[in-house]
Amino acid sequence: MAKNCEHPFLIQHQGTEQQQRYRASLAPENLNLNDFDLKDWMQFAYTFANEVHYFHTTNAKNPQGNWQQFFIENEAIDAFIKNLQSSQKTTPHLTLFICFLKLLETSKRRFNTLTQRHLDFYYGKVLQIAKKAPIEDSVHLIFELAKNTSEARIEANTLIEGGKDSEGKRMQYQTTEERILNKTGIGALKSIYHHRNLGTGLQPYKNGLYVAPMVNSADGMGAKFKEDPYWLPFGYPSPYRPETPLPAxxxxxxxxxxxLNLQEGKRTIVVQFEFEKNITAAFNLNKLMEAFTITATGEEGWLALYPSEIATNTATIGLSGKHLTFTLVVEKTEKSIVPFQKKIHEASYSTSKPLLRFLLNTTSETGYAFYTQVLQKTVKKVTVSVDVSEATSLVLKNDLGPVASDKPFPPFGTQPTKHSSFYIDYPELFQKPWKSFRIKAIWANTPASFVSHYSEYKNASKNAIVTTQDYFKAKLLLEQNGTFTDVKNSAVTVFKPSPSQPVSNTVIPTENPAENLPLFSSTSEGHAVEFRISKQGITKTHDGPLKVRLKHSFLHEIYPKTLTLALVKDPVTTVPNAPYLPVIESISLSYQASDTAFIAASEKNETLQLFHEHPFGQAAANETLLPTYCSGGELYIGLTGTEPLQQVTFLFKLLEGTENPDTPPFTASEKIEYAILIQNKWFPLDSTYLIGDTTDNFLKTGIVIITIPPEANDDNTLLPSGMIWLRARNVKQFDSICRFLDVHTQVITASFLDQNNSLNHLKTGLPSGTISKLTERKANVKGVSQPYNSFGGSPEESDSHYYQRVSERIRHRDRAVSLWDYEHLILQHFPDIHKVKCLNHTQGNRFLSAGNVNLVVIPDIxxxxxxxxxxxxxxxAQRNEIETYINKLNSFFVTAAIVNPDYEEVVVSLGVKFNAGFDANYYTKQIEEDIKRFLSPWAFVETAELNFGVTFHKSNLISYLEEMPYVDYLDSVWIDHRINATTLLTDQTNIIPSSAKAILVSAKKHSVTAILSSCGSKSIKKATQCLP
Structure with missing residues (x-):
């Protein structure tokens, strides 16, 4: 058995191209059975006349000569034919002879059609293989309704004017089916794309999310197209187009x-989320906190809390098990947090409560990792707690009326009596589910000792009335549901103020503090009162204000009598001090409040809500902490002028062939999914509402027909209101589908109506803009336009294609056995394939695999x-189609695989000295283009070949570049051969493809350095200094 099976034929075999299938020598018209022209016949006649003898009437046996003298000699034939038309001296017999030869042309032409007639008879009559009939073309037409018309019916077979054919005859098209036109239009096109590398090795861009507010623009942000007005409908990773990156x-x-209604003071906000399951990933908490931006609703707009201009504002994050906790400290100098107002805050939250917004920066690695970690984590509940200290904007009053707190004031009036009351209200507090609040008041002008101050005030028994420092006390009452009720003693804690601390936690033991609240606690700087009221169990009933009611008067009522008695007695008797008038120098309030909402509960908390912050709006959250955007892209189509139950026809005009051929094809479970936004939730469109889709998952131009559900609304907050929103979702990579040219509504397809017309237009299609009106005008239709060329038409199969197809069919018999069979079967059945190379006993990179065949295909570009x-x-997708087709035609024991070539990049680095007068900046770019043109000529010249097995030497490139008029010389030419993503051969001299499937191509980028001096670098001379 042979061991060396790697025959050089695999390397040398170039495969077959489409144009190589057609051989001119085999065309019937190129094989003439009679190819004699006028000159040939005259030469024949002259030569033949030499063999025709002349006999005299007297001698029939011996010839007297021949007939050549009646004809033109061979050497003079050319001159005779040249002067034949202009000469008037042609002899009669030659004139008759020439006329006979001219008439013979008719017989000659018919005789020469024998080859074609034989083929036609054999192919058509014997084999009964007919030519392919012409196929009528179709056009996509855009209709516009007349003013004040909401709907219009266009019947099937409605005639439309298509101009004139090449013979001047009227051409008409007719609609293929009935359509109801309406006012629906495209108001906006937006997209979001979530790129995730899933180990496929394709497009290794950084994971992240990218958004396009106006996806049908040059940069996704609204810029106009300078050229090539096509766009990626689902967006793209920013590194894919660094010149027009999409934002996060x-x-x-x-x-x-x-x-969160927090007007003033030092405010500590704690937000805690509890998830159903543990968060298992570990994060650097400092970096995670840096990935968040925290803002709140302020009086003039959004208030930046973190990061903030207030340097002392701090924020921390905690992550433990099922709990995620944010702690935010807002300093006193920060502005107020107020309820949301749509006009001021420019958002669409369905609430009027104060808002605290957390925005996640997914461009940071930590931020993106956190997003993917909590993406599928269900939130069980959220708790918001606030701790406010030193609030001073209290609403105060006493029995006489309101009291201003911006300066010292008497809380119980100027003549406080027993049961005089002081009311402390803070609506911000009492409208919340508060846990506790703390009051601190500093008294003004208090005596050093109340016992000494009131020593001359006696009761009926001649005993001192004020015997202790805590004689003056008050009772606390709290309004609940409109009625003042006693505060429980267990809920009150009395503190001893300390001058060194703003708030002291030194508790004064007090019996029944709610009924006997000591008003004056002595400090080094005077007297103060400070106490806290706690609520046992948080309720949402309306509380407040707090009522402080005196248990004793300050003895103003007995002061006149006491003073009079003292004056009428012994002058030595001490005159009593005037009773103390209680005056508060300053008063502040601190409090704690907390609220909890169970996110997935059926009964929603009306005082606390969780919203998702989406790229184009907001919506209430019901499961996850962050909005979910799975891997892939989403295209949002905003519809204007549409109504429920209307049927909308979309034309998706695609730049066909621009999908990435390396991406895996759509499987049965993978497809473009359509949904409609109803009450801020996406509802998939099933066959009830998705009437038709001919786009093949956005791989070709097509029409999508959708019926708008009756529940559809245009006042959602997830996307801008005023439009009904559709979503098309692609779970695959952004470039797995074709680029878009445009999206239209009110589209109807019309096909050509052949009325004995010339069919020449089927070769190139009907040009765009040809159709502009209906045959019979309709009053409710303003106009019709044809934005694109017609499609799908083809003329009758030409003779040459017919003969080629049938002759190949006779040879391969519709069976794939030899290399020739494989290549020609594929080229015939798939005309958009430019070249096929068949590699026998090949599988992948194994070239000794019996029973396997690799077919390397190159598309026509x-x-x-x-x-x-x-x-x-x-x-x-097309490779799979070819593979399915060819494996039906080969042996059961052979498996054919369709593969793309292995393109191996050649990377060039060099230095170049340009000739004098040539702009170095411009020609640095030009020489890079010329390198690409040399290595990949097919990318620049349509007729250039793309061949397997092509090698080149470094000297070839140097010779080519040195012939350029702008090149003086080259230096340090370095060539790398990149076989694949992991294999790079550096500093190569002779570059050879690594396998029979490989083709050398130019890299997208080469390194070119302009040499500015041939004598090494020169330093710039110092400028001449001016002397004083």
Whole structure:
């Protein structure tokens, strides 16, 4: 058995191209059974006349000569024919002879058709293989309704004017089916794309999310197209187009809660989420916190809390098990957090509560990792707690009326009596589910000792009335549901103020503090009162204000009598001090409040809500912390002027052939999924509402027909209101589908109506703009337009194609056995394949695999849209189609696989000195283009061949470049041979493809350095300095 099976034939075999199938020598018209022209006949006649003898009437046995003298000699025939038309001296017998030869041309032409007539008879009558009939073309027409018309019916077979054919006859098209036109239009096109590398090795861009607010623009942001007005409908990773990168979307969550209404003071906000399952990933908490931006609703717009201009604002994050906790400290100098107002805050939250917004930066690795970690984690509940200290904007009053707190004031009036009351209200507090609040008041002008101050005030028994420092006390009452009720003693804690600390936690033991609240606690700087009221069990009933009611008067009522008695007695008697008038110098309030909402509960919390922050709007959250955007892209189509139950026809005009051929094809479970937004939720469109789709998952231009569900609404907040929104979702890579040219509505397909017309237009299609009106005008239709050429038409099969097809069929008998069979069967059945190379006993990179055949295919890129002109590839879907076709025609014991060539990049680095007068900046780019042109000529010249097995030497490139008029000389030419992503051969001299499937191509980028001086670098001379 032979051991050396790697025959050089595999390397040398070039495969077969489409044009190589057609051989001019085999065409019937190129094989003439009679190819004599006038000169040939005259030469024949002259020569033949030499053999025709002349006999005299007297001698019939011996010839007297021949008949050549009646004809023109061979040497003079050319001159005779040249002067035949102009000469008037041609002899009669030659004139008759020439006329006879001219008449013979008719018989000659008919005789020469014998070959073609024989083929026609054999192919058509014997084999009964007919020519392919012409196929009528179709056009996509865009209709526009007349003003004040909401709907119009276009019947099937409605005639439309298509201009004139090549013979001047009227051409008409007719609609293929009935359509109801309406006012629906495209109001906006937006997209979001989530790129995730799943180990396929394709397009290794960084994972992340990318958003396009106006996806049908040059940069996804609204810029106009300078050229090539096509776009990727689902967006793309920014590194794919670094010149027009797409921004990261606004992703996050927002808390709406009454407890976030925080006007002043030092405010500590704690937001804690509890998930159903543990968060298992470990994060650097500092970096994770840096990935968040925290803002709140302020009086003039969004208030930046973290990062903030207030340097002392701090934020921390905690992550433990099922709990995620944010702690935010907002300093006193920060502005107020107020309820949401749509006009001021320019958002669409369905709430009027204050908002705390957390935006996640998914461009950071930590931020993106956190997003993917919590993407599928269900939130069980969320708790928002606030701790406010030193709030001073209290609403105060006493029995006499309101009291201003911006300056010292008497809380119980100027003549406080027993049961005089002081009311402390803080609506911000009492409208929340508070846990506790703390009041601190500093008294002004208090005596050093109340016992000494009131020592002359006696009761009826001549005993001192004020015997202790805590004589003056008050009772606490709290309004609940409109009625003041006693505060439980267990809920009150009395503190001793300390001058060194803003808030002291030194508790003063007090019996029944709610009924006997000591008003004056002595400090080094005077007297103060500070106490806390806690609520046992948080309720949402309306509380407040707090009522502080005196248990004793300050003895103002007995002061006149006491003073009079003292004056009428012994002058030595001490005159009593005037009673103390309680005046508060300053008062502040601190409090704690908390609220909890169970996200998935059926009964929603009306005071706390969780919203998702989407790229184009907001919506209430019901499961996850962050909005879910799975791997792939989403295209949002905003519809204007549409109504429920209307049927909308979309034309998706695609740049066919621009999908990435290396991406895996769509499987049965993978397809473009359509959904409609109803009440901020996406509802998939099933066959009830998705009437038709001919786009083949956006791989070809087609029409999608959708019926708008009756529940559809245009006031959603997830996307801009005023439009009904559709979503097309692609779970695959962004380039797995074709690029888009445009999306239209009110589309109807019409096909050509042949009325004995010339069919020449079927070769190139009906040009765009030809159709502009209906045959019979309709009053409710303003106009019709044809934005694109017709499609799908083909003329009758030509004779040459017919003969070629049948002759190949006779040879391979519709069976794939030899290399010739494989290659010609594929080229015949798939005309958009340019070249096929058959490799027998080959599987992958194994060239000794019996029973396996590899067919390397190259697509036709001339006048076609190619994903990569340097490395043209056939899409996976078409390769699968070819593979299915060819494996039905080969042996059961052979498995054929369809593969793309292995394109091996050649990377060039060099230095170049340009000739004098040539712009170095411009020609540095030009020489790079010329290198690409040398290595991959098919990308620039339509007629250039793309062949297997082509090698080249470094000297060939040097010789080619040195012939350029702008090149003086080259230096340090370095060539690398990149076989694949992991194999690179450096500094190569003779570059050879690594296998029979490989083709050398130019890299997309080469390194070219302009040499500015031939004598080494020269330093720039210093400028001449001016002397003073």
């Amino acid at each position: 979307p606004t992703i996050g969550f927002t808390i709406a809660a009454e407890v 001339v006048h076609k849209n190619a994903f990569d002109v340097y490395q043209p590839r056939v899409s996976t």
